Amino acid sequence: MSDNKSLQSSRREFLGKSAVAGAALAAAGSGLVLTRMAEARAPDQPVSNKVRWGLLVDAARCVDGCTDCVTACHEENGIEQSGHAETDPQWMRKVELKDERTGYQLSLPMMCQHCETAPCADVCPTGASFIRADGIALVDRHICIGCRYCMMACPYKARSFEHETVTKQKPHAPRGKGTVEACTMCVHRVDSERLPACVEACAAAGHNAIMFGDLKDPNSEIARKMASEPSRAMRADLKLNPGVRYQGV
Amino acid sequence: MAKMKNLYYRNIEGTSPGYWGLLGALALMIVAGLGAAYYMEHHGHIVTGMSNQVVWGLPHVFAIFLIVAASGALNVASIGTVFGKQPYQPVGRFSALLAMALLIGGLIVLVLDLGRPDRLIVAMTKYNFKSIFAWNIFLYTGFLAIVGFYLWAMMDRMVGKYYKPAGVVAFVWRLILTTGTGSIFGFLVAREAYDAAILAPLFIIMSFAFGLAIFLLLIMGIYGATDRELSDSVLRRWKNLLGVFVAAVLLLVVIYHLYKLYITRTHGIESFILLNGGVYTSLFWIGQILIGALLPLFIIFTKLGHSRFWIAIASVAVIVGGIAQLYVIIIGGQVYPLPLFPGMAASSSFSDGVVAHYAPSLPEFLLGMGGVAIALLAVLFVVKVLDILPESLGDAVLNPPAAS
Known part of the structure; x- marks a missing residue:
């Protein structure tokens, strides 16, 4: 039972950590995407004359x-x-x-x-x-x-x-x-x-x-x-x- | 306006079957023109002879002829008002009316030939002031307003004190207006037939000739049909003036071609128009030069010019020659290939390097004639309802004896 409990707790811990890690990864990923988007120019942003x-x-x-x-x-x-x-x-x-x-x-x-x-x-x-x-x-x-x-x-x-x-x-x-x-x-x-x-x-x-x-x-x-x-x-x-x-x- | 003895304005009766028949025929032409415009807009310009090579076709020839003639038709009034020539003053009202009517006819053709005439409001509200077309929108509407007021000043003693200033402003405005029309082509660097500032003064002189020819035909026609007196001596002065204008057009045309011939780069377009351009060469030599210039000059400055019949023939010849001239300028200038790759022979699926084909279609012709009919109908109707024309244009009115 205690083993079972510790197993459950470790599983919970694993799941929790995974979720955090996943969220962090997702956040990092979306951050990357956002950075790219900012470089590209959002549709509501004016076109720049810095490029031709x-x-x-x-x-x-x-x-x-x-x-x-x-x-x-x-x-x-x-x-x-x-x-x-x-x-x-x-x-x-x-x-x-x-x-x-x-x-x-x-x-x-x-x-x-x-x-x-x-x-x-x-x-x-x-x-x-x-x-x-x-x-x-x-x-x-x-x-x-x-x-x-x-x-x-x-x-x-x-x-x-x-x-x-x-x-x-x-x-x-x-x-x-x-x-x-x-x-x-x-x-x-x-x-x-x-x-x-x-x-x-x-x-x-x-x-x-x-x-x-x-x-x-x-x-x-x-x-x-x-x-x-x-x-x-x-x-x-x-x-x-x-x-x-x-x-x- | 200097007070003239025996000068009375009276509307024409306009009750004869001939009058109503003419109005009916013009109305039918207008209906046909509007029908043609609807047909063109419904199907697109595919039903015209125009293409991606010849983007302005017969409607533009008619429209620009009418617009150019409009400013020229005002000349008669201007000579009377601005330069104080008495024999021109009694017909000032008619001159101004004719100018407005021709301009309206031309503008209607121009607008109905647009790809999107339904967007006229866009053209009226959004302007790019570097565009000569945008200036022209102001020049045309301004012309109608100014000449309208000028006509009012000629007809109503209440505003009669503005007669002279209105006449001067109208005169200056019409010169600017035709400069604008000529510059539509003169300021085009892309095509070798254009790209010449002389097109602006050429268009001004063309307007003098076309406008006076139409004026003479209508005056002789109306005074003949209504049995009103028309002085032969004054008619002779007017036809001599027409002769001077025709000669001036010829002079500028010669200078234009000498200029293009002197420059090696433009030898191609010159040999196309003057020598081997097929229908365009024929239209130039037979239409523009022979019928439009030499024939009227011969009639006007020989004994033939004493006959009203021959003055009418000369006026018709000036009009026919003028349409041929604009056809050569507008269509001929477009069918000749662009100098895109100088020194190279080019070929492509998009007509590079070859003379483009253009044959006007019936709808285009009907639309153009509809514009002519609108102008004529407006003139003939207004002279019936308003006191535009003098009861008599006899010598007693126009050339009173010096003693009186």
Whole structure:
């Protein structure tokens, strides 16, 4: 009986200690999670201009005929092709280029270049086109009136107008007939510390032609690569300081 | 306003079957235009000829024509008020009315072509002041308010003392307004056909010509249909003024193209518009230059210009040429590929490096014509209910003998 009692007491003690230890572990764990969350940015926190998200495209690594980035982008953002080539939205496209004099050929992905001084945001009458503090160019679909002036102004032809009723939208990528849309640099992924879909798809295909990162952090891989290797902005003459830069062009 | 002998304003009777038939036809055009707008909004712009390459189509051609012509239609009143030219003063009321009506017609087309016209209230409440479109919202609404007051000052002795200041403000405002309209294109760095500040003064001179052509047609039409007297000598002065405006448009067009031709970078767009652009080259040479400039200049400055019939032909030619000109500027400027990769031949699934295809659809045309009909219906209705037009525009009124 006494043995039994001591056994019971030791079991109780064990259970109690386990519970304390478990609680402590849980507390430590949740603490870790909280720390991570604080780093990521809570949904109600404003976006910081301490970072500037950007992409570095290496055209030398971009494989002719491969469209994995485009497919991933359109799948991620719920963009379906209805077969009307001239009016279907294309947030991303592959462009084949050939030097008119030398015949040198290359291919590269084109999308919104997320300019610092973006013509789309300049001309938008309502302010629906805007540049987020972290450098991502977006369209506020609630106040876009569908005037298409931004499409007239964009030197990269990066925007699409929704010519038809949109179905199968993704909750993270609101879209609608009569408004303008473009690459969001997968802002929903960026906000939860994930890579844009195109970057992920390019890496999955083994090409690693698109790199994502913080251009303002001198220690980030993208910033170090840009500092040590040649890269250029498309239409650099316009001095729009795009967040997307290219190598091998 | 200087007091003029024998000047009496009276509304037109507007009881003839012809008048009501015309109003009915215009009303039908408006219904068709509204129907087209509803069709476009319901199905989306997929039912138009517009695409992700040509984002502004035929409705913009009509809308911008009407808006540009609106500010030009006010010129007649301005010349009378600001520059004190007596023969222009009696038609000041009509000039102001026409300006307001054309602007309203153009704005309705512009708004109904939006992707989300239901969000007009957003455009009225949220502004990005770096956008020329945002300025234009103020310029257009301000124009209606100022010209409305100017018209009131011309018609009511109670506020008649404000006639001159209102006229001056309206004149300055209309110059700024057309500068704004031209700058919509002039301040676009992305496309080679635009990106030229000369588009702002070009649009101002275009407005002078288009507005006066419409004014002349309507004055001759209304005075002919109502058997009211219209002085030949004054008509000749007005058509000569039209000739000067048309020549000035031609001059600025030549300067614009010389500028683009001088710069190697823009040789591509120039050879597209001037030489091998198919329908755009034809519209430029036949529509804009031959019909819109050379033909009216020939009519106006030869003996043909003494005939009212030929003055009317010249006015119609200026309008047709003006629409061709805006079509070449707006559509031609968009179908030509963007200089995204200078020195490289580009191809993609998104029409990079190729001339885009655009064919206007019926709904677009009906919407545009609906705007024209709204402007004309408004003018024809208001001259019936208000004392806008002088009973006579004869020499006794406009060119009284020096002794009197």
